[in-house]
Amino acid sequence: MNSTANGSSGPWSCLDQLDSTASKIGATVILCLIFIVSLVANSLIVIIVYKTPNLRKPINFFIANMASSDLLHPIFLVPWNLLVLHGTNSLVIGGQLGQALCKLAPFFTIVSYTVSIQNLVLIAVDRFGAVVFPLRSPLIRSKLCPFFILATWIVAVTVNSPDLFTFELVESPEEFWCDMEWEKVFRESSSYASFVLAYYSLFTYIPVLLLVTLYSIIVIKLKTQAHPGEQSAYSQQQRDRRNRNVLQMSIAIVTVFVLCWLPYSINFLILQYQNRSSPFSCSFWIYDVVTVFMANMYCVINPIICFMFSSNYRKALKRLIKCSFVQA
Numbered sequence: 001m002n003s004t005a006n007g008s009s010g011p012w013s014c015l016d017q018l019d020s021t022a023s024k025i026g027a028t029v030i031l032c033l034i035f036i037v038s039l040v041a042n043s044l045i046v047i048i049v050y051k052t053p054n055l056r057k058p059i060n061f062f063i064a065n066m067a068s069s070d071l072l073h074p075i076f077l078v079p080w081n082l083l084v085l086h087g088t089n090s091l092v093i094g095g096q097l098g099q100a101l102c103k104l105a106p107f108f109t110i111v112s113y114t115v116s117i118q119n120l121v122l123i124a125v126d127r128f129g130a131v132v133f134p135l136r137s138p139l140i141r142s143k144l145c146p147f148f149i150l151a152t153w154i155v156a157v158t159v160n161s162p163d164l165f166t167f168e169l170v171e172s173p174e175e176f177w178c179d180m181e182w183e184k185v186f187r188e189s190s191s192y193a194s195f196v197l198a199y200y201s202l203f204t205y206i207p208v209l210l211l212v213t214l215y216s217i218i219v220i221k222l223k224t225q226a227h228p229g230e231q232s233a234y235s236q237q238q239r240d241r242r243n244r245n246v247l248q249m250s251i252a253i254v255t256v257f258v259l260c261w262l263p264y265s266i267n268f269l270i271l272q273y274q275n276r277s278s279p280f281s282c283s284f285w286i287y288d289v290v291t292v293f294m295a296n297m298y299c300v301i302n303p304i305i306c307f308m309f310s311s312n313y314r315k316a317l318k319r320l321i322k323c324s325f326v327q328a
Contacts, residue, residue, distance in 0.1 A: 027085055034296050035078040041303035042067040048316040055312055058126045058138070059246060061145040062119040063253075063306060065152065069115035070299035072108040077296065080105035099169040102178035107163040112299075113261065114156035117207050120257060122148055123250055124214040131218045131243050159199065162186075193272035200265045208262070211254050218247060249309035253302060260298035264291040 045067035049060045080101060122140065129139030140148065162185070170179045182192035222244060267288055274280065306313045 024085060028082065030293065031078050031081055031085070031296075034300055035074040038070060038074040038299045038303075041307075042070045042299065044317060044320070045303045045306060045313075046071075048313060048320060051320070052312070052316045055316065056142065058140045058142055058145050059123050059250070061142070061149065062123050062126070065149045066116050066119045067303055069112040069119075069156075070302060072112040073296065073299040076101075076105045076108045081296075098176050102169040103164050103167045106167055106178075107160060110160045110163065111153075111156045114159060114203055115152045116257065116298075117203050118152040118155065120211060120254055121207050122152075124211050124254070127218055127243075127247060127250055128214045131247070132221050159203070162195070166192075196269060196272050200269060204262070204265050208258060215247075215251055215254070222247070245309070249305060252305050252309060256301050256305060257298060260294045260301070264295040267291045 046064050049055050049064035083101070126138070126140045129136070133139075162182075166180055166182045166185050168179055168181050170177050180192065182195075271288075307317060
């Protein structure tokens, strides 16, 4: 679900009206920082959950799954953006490598997004069961987590598989660019705009409404629940405190996800339904670049939130660093 890299007028041509060198240097620095921080931080989340027994719970398994999917961003999307940026809105490589990057960069980017939103819903369902029905069996048991995690990837790969067939590398004597050829592959059976609308409805807008509903119920439950008696008051307070800490982290992750991805999804829909005879202004294209960078920033901010809100993650990180120094 990425804009194609081609030679037509667009965001980079508008940025060229500003200080082209300064804008490219600034964008390059930001992309390199995203690459380094995202790669390191998300790898640490996966390693910590794997090596820390007391973190092997459904919510942490799903967070680690998100971190795994977020690793696809620095591996595929950042190099893609750098190639487009320094190729003046075209790719600087062709051949089999250019063709592979043309297909895999947009494919794995949207697969990562699809996996993340599914995990956010699973986390919300897990928290909903823990808070609203604390005395019942967990809605999502640890033994079932591998099944749910595998299912998120199967769904993401299946739904976004058209990207592997519709993105093609176009070569000319002077440049290479990646083009979306939806009509050529699917002809008139469906339009790309309809596919994008259906996708974002199923994997953004409906899940966001569901997340808001579930977390609203959880917050209300925590504020209104009555303690059963003095004997169990202490244990109840301890459970409430743990639930609130986990809830704060979960809501922070969801909030950042919405702030980073919702503007991009809306902007992308606008681009699909635009009137081709009325091109957008440079202000719109610059805003489009900002939404793309915000979407890229999610894979950086998400692991940082885990370390900020969870003392368990911080303690595990300290132990991991100490063990690394001792082994060194």
